[in-house]
Amino acid sequence: MAELFDLDDTLLDFSASEELSFFRTLQSFGINSGLEELLVQYRIENRALWKLFEEAKTTKEQLKVERFRRIFEAHQIAIDPELTSKRYLDTLPETVVLIDCAAEICKWLSQRGELGIITNGIHHVQTQRIKNSAIAPFVSFVCVSESSGYAKPDIRFFEHAASMAKHFDKARTLVVGDRLDIDILGANNFGVNSCWYNPRRGECDSNVRPTYQIKNLAELKAIIS
Secondary structure, three states, X not given: XXXXXOOEOOOEOHHHHHHHHHHHHHHHOOOOOOXXXXXXXXXXXXXXXXXXXXXXXXXXXXXXXHHHHHHHHHOOOOOOHHHHXXXXXXXXXXXXXXXXXXXXXXXXXXXXXXXXXXXXXXXXXXXXXXXXXXOHHHXXXXXXXXXXXXXXXXXXXXXXXXXXXXXXXXXXXEEEEOOHHHHHHHXXXXXXXXXXXXXXXXXXXXXXXXXXXXXXXXXXXXHHO
C-alpha cells in the first residue's frame, strides 16, 4: 500500500509558515510597518505566478523573484527582489508548522505501507522543511516538481512519483491533498484513488471527484482500515 501526500496545507500549515517567513524576511531589511498589507498582495501575486507555472507559462526561477518585484514596485520599496527572494527561501524551512494530527497519521500510515510526499515547489526548500518537521522519520520518498521536471496535475509528475516508490500498485495507492484542481485532478488522471482533505468543508463544484473526503487527517484511519 502507498499513500501519496501533498505537503502544503495537507501535512504542513503553509499559510502559517509563509506568514512567519515573510515577516521575518522583510523585518531583516528594516520594514516593520504595513507587513499585513504587503503579505496580502504577496499572496495574490504568488498564487497568480504559481498558476502560470502550472500552465508552463513561467519558470521557477522567474517566479521566485517576480512575486517580490511586483509588490516592491507597487509600494515603491527600494529593496533588491533577488536578495529578498533568497533570504525568504532560506528562512522558510526554519518556520515549520504542522497540521493537526499530521505526525500521528504519518507514523500510523508508515507502519502499514509506504508514505511518499508529492509537492509542487522548490526542491531544497520542500525537502528541508520535511527534514525539520516531526513527519521526517515516516517519509519514504519525496517527489518535488522542480526536480521531477513536471508539476501536478501533470500525469508525468505522478509517473515520476510512482517510479520512486519501492513497490507501486495503482490499485493500492491513495493520493491525499487539499486541492481539487491539482491533487485530486492529478489522481483522477493517473487512475488512482484520492482523498480530498477539506477542513473548511468547501463545496465540490467541479467535475473533479475525490474517492473520499475528510475534514481531519485522523479520519484516514477509518478509510484505510
